[in-house]
Amino acid sequence: MKLVTKIGLCMTAVSVLFFNGCNDTAPSAKVERTEAVVKPTISEQSLGLRKVDLYSEDSVKPEETKYSKEYAGSGYKINRAFQDAPPMIPHDVEGMLPITINDNQCTSCHMPEVAPSMGATAIPESHFTDFRPKHKFDGKKFEKSIDNNKNEISIKKIGDLAGARFNCSQCHAPQSEGQLVENTFTPEYTHKDGAEKSSWSGSKLTEGLDTLMK
Ligand code: HEC
């Protein structure tokens, strides 16, 4: 109850000061009166997400994180959180993470040229597009390009997977069942198949952006 008591003390001290005005002779009287008034009514446990002692980690036992054990190819998919959200990884990622510069197993099943034969969803067009601004870097000196007409943004299709998309697990998380708080969010997809598909391809990629596809 320490926190609540402190808040109570402060508030009472403020009100005592307020009512006593310039009476600076009575600090001890203040304390006596304070003790009589403090009645904590809110328990500390009710303030946080974890309903246990806030002063020790001993009693904290979070729910176990359970990643999917479905093997890749089981056909199981998870609805997207919202229209064009990165889909969650619905299959086991045992042995695939972390992704390193020399070992990215995700690409071995998801690159468009192999995906159909693996029964996997192909990595979409957006991941083969470079959205990065045209900053200058000669290996030593970095120069940020600043152009108020936004000409420094160049969206271009590149033949290969964009560097910014290499680390798949930065955006695509494996699903866990452990839930700290209940999720009451209900998505409203703008496309009727938005729960399973991206709408983001072709001219949609640049829609609403003040730039040109180059
Ligand atoms: C052995 C092949 C294989 C590997 C390796 C693999 N996947 Fe998959 N992935 C699949 C298949 C097949 C599916 C389609 C659903 C299913 O059948 O499991 C899928 C589904 C997905 C989906 C869901 C797509 C959607 O539209 O809902 C995501 C996201 C995904 N994988 C990401 C990854 C990431 C990230 C990695 C690397 C950590 C990875 N996958 C490694 C085969 C693979």
Ligand code: HEC
């Ligand atoms: C910077 C974040 C980011 C990274 C990194 C990233 N993705 Fe995505 N991914 C997204 C978003 C957002 C979408 C949904 C919108 C879209 O289709 O572009 C998506 C969609 C997908 C889809 C579904 C495509 C479809 O047609 O429905 C697959 C499969 C996928 N990503 C695989 C991967 C793989 C494999 C990697 C690593 C090689 C990867 N992504 C890296 C953000 C990311």
